[in-house]
Structure formats: C-alpha cells, structure tokens
Amino acid sequence: MQKIVVTGGLGFIGSHTVVELQNEGFEVLIIDNLSNSNIGVLDGITSITGKKPAFFKIDLKDKQKVAQFFKENKVDGVIHFAASKAVGESVHEPLKYYENNIATLIYVLQEMNKNKVTNFIFSSSCTVYGDADEFPITEKSPIKKAENAYGNSKQIGEEIIADVTKVKNLNAIALRYFNPIGGHKSIKIGELPLGVPQNLIPYVTQTAAGIRKELSVFGNDYETHDGTPIRDYIHVTDLAKAHVIAMKRLFEDKQKAKMEYFNIGTGVGSSVFDVIKTFEKVNDLKINYKVVDRREGDVTAYLADVSFANTELGWRSELTLKDALRSAWLWQEKQEIK
Numbered sequence: 001m002q003k004i005v006v007t008g009g010l011g012f013i014g015s016h017t018v019v020e021l022q023n024e025g026f027e028v029l030i031i032d033n034l035s036n037s038n039i040g041v042l043d044g045i046t047s048i049t050g051k052k053p054a055f056f057k058i059d060l061k062d063k064q065k066v067a068q069f070f071k072e073n074k075v076d077g078v079i080h081f082a083a084s085k086a087v088g089e090s091v092h093e094p095l096k097y098y099e100n101n102i103a104t105l106i107y108v109l110q111e112m113n114k115n116k117v118t119n120f121i122f123s124s125s126c127t128v129y130g131d132a133d134e135f136p137i138t139e140k141s142p143i144k145k146a147e148n149a150y151g152n153s154k155q156i157g158e159e160i161i162a163d164v165t166k167v168k169n170l171n172a173i174a175l176r177y178f179n180p181i182g183g184h185k186s187i188k189i190g191e192l193p194l195g196v197p198q199n200l201i202p203y204v205t206q207t208a209a210g211i212r213k214e215l216s217v218f219g220n221d222y223e224t225h226d227g228t229p230i231r232d233y234i235h236v237t238d239l240a241k242a243h244v245i246a247m248k249r250l251f252e253d254k255q256k257a258k259m260e261y262f263n264i265g266t267g268v269g270s271s272v273f274d275v276i277k278t279f280e281k282v283n284d285l286k287i288n289y290k291v292v293d294r295r296e297g298d299v300t301a302y303l304a305d306v307s308f309a310n311t312e313l314g315w316r317s318e319l320t321l322k323d324a325l326r327s328a329w330l331w332q333e334k335q336e337i338k
C-alpha cells in the first residue's frame, strides 16, 4: 500500500482529499499544525472511511521536525496543502504569507529530496493568472503579476517546484483550483472558517443560519449578465478526486513533463446572484442581502477551461453547484446543532 503524506490534511480541501485517498486504498499520514483546522476533523474522516489516518501535529516552519518526520516515515508521495489562504490578510501580513507558504514548501522539498521521495502535488490556485484578460482561462494563459502576497506565494511556489524538477529527482503536478465549495455527502466534514468568513459560500450559509445579519454583495455593476462577478465554483469532492488521479499519474509514470499544471474547475461560471438564487432554491430558504460597493481586488470573472484536465489528466467534475450548495447548508445546520 502506497503511503501518502498530506500536509494540511485536516483543512477543508485536505480533509476531503484524505477521504478520497483512503477510499482508493492509499495509506495516509496527515501533517497539520491545527492553526486553521480542528482536531475533530480526524474523527469525521475516520467515521467516513472506517480508517483512522496517522496524524502528526507538526508545524512545517519547524525545519528539524520536518526532517525528523521524513527520516522516520518512509513515504511514496506528498500532497502539500498546508498554507495560509486569506487574500486580504496576505496584503497586511506579507511576511507571514511568505514564511508559511514559501519557507515551509522549501523545507518539505528539501527533506523529500534527502529521503528520495519523488512524487509531489502542489495546491495551487487560479489566482496565479492574476487579473486575466481572456476567458475561459487555459493553462497557457499568461501568468500576470499577482495582486497580493497570497497570489504571489502561489506563483513563487510553482516556480520553486519547477526549478527543483529541472535538476533533482522530483516529479510534480500543480493543481490550480478555481473556487472550491461544498462538503462531503456524509455531512461529516466540511468547511470550517475561523471568525467572520471572507468567502462567499460560508458567508451565505452563516447568513441563512442567522449567525450573520445579512450578506453584502460586493458590487452589481460588473459587466456580467446580472452585474455581479462570475466565478467557477467547484465541488470540494470533485477537487479532492483530482488529487488522487494526479497522484496515480505520478506513480504510473504518465507525465509528459516533470512539472505539469492543470486547471481544476467546472468550466461553468456562476454570478453571486446565481449562487444566492440557487442556494435559496435547493434549500428552500431566503437569504438577506444588500448590494454594497465593490470589494477591492475583486475581478469581474474567473472561469476555467478544463479541457486539458479532462483529456490529459482524465479527470472531470461530476457534481453541480446545486449539490455543493445543498451540502454546504446541511453542514452549516449540523454546526448549529453541536
């Protein structure tokens, strides 16, 4: 049984990926420092799959601990999620973002290299395309200057990995996620934002639950069908499965280049109003919202061309916006019961 390390494995995307890896017969070792996750997620994963993944509470900034981990655990591949991800915060705390997202990546790659671990999947983002000019965005679309330290950390991260693959025994895939949402169908794991949510879907679910008074819709004067910005919302379970397929691609030596990049989205764009309407319909609820000014840094549209992921990676999304918004609400309701 192949052993996969999942850093940030108790986080939102990480935990869903652990489930899919275990379902496919991989043995999973989770590294997480619990800085933006909860140890209870381990029980959620275990109750879905019936297998408790090994858990290591390690902060990847602790170089010695990372070295010790790789020395003591013989593993076959690494999926690296652990990182900070709040776009706004990254503008005010750039050094935190470069330390958490770049320094830790370097330590992981160094120890992989020392211990001859050659398979690596990187959690990247559509944010690497910056304020894109053409839609849908393909993997060949230009990488424009990042708008913030978070986006820059993903661009730099990809470059570091690509440089390493040129000279060391490392095979890597960067998955560029569009907007991950939803939760596992069992409703045993989901998104757990700390504090006031910055992203649309958790704000919507918390508004529906009465935790937030009303949702602010950031602008309705964009050049879109209803004036609100368009995003490509991808169900987290579909996204998680892309990691399993990518890891198998590495193990089966199917790569066409030592470093590959894939867009992971649906190819379907939804506006903020589309999201609100769909959420209301599938859950039979009403959302209080008001339109306010645009949020600084928001772009009109982000939409993935997923044909390369479909044909070359052999992955395609199966779940819909409706599925995602239904599971997001069921998960939110469960938080209230607790």
Ligand code: UD1
Binding pocket: 085, 086, 087, 125, 126, 127, 179, 198, 199, 200, 201, 203, 215, 216, 217, 218, 219, 228, 229, 230, 231, 272, 295, 297, 298, 299
């Ligand atoms: C951002 C980042 C992305 C990152 C993701 C998760 C960019 C371009 N994208 O995505 O890289 O992975 O966050 O952290 O930096 N909205 C509202 N009201 C709200 C919240 C959001 O109207 O209270 C709107 C936004 O204007 C946007 C859409 O909802 O049009 C989605 O916003 P959000 O969920 O924050 O994701 P992005 O900004 O697309």
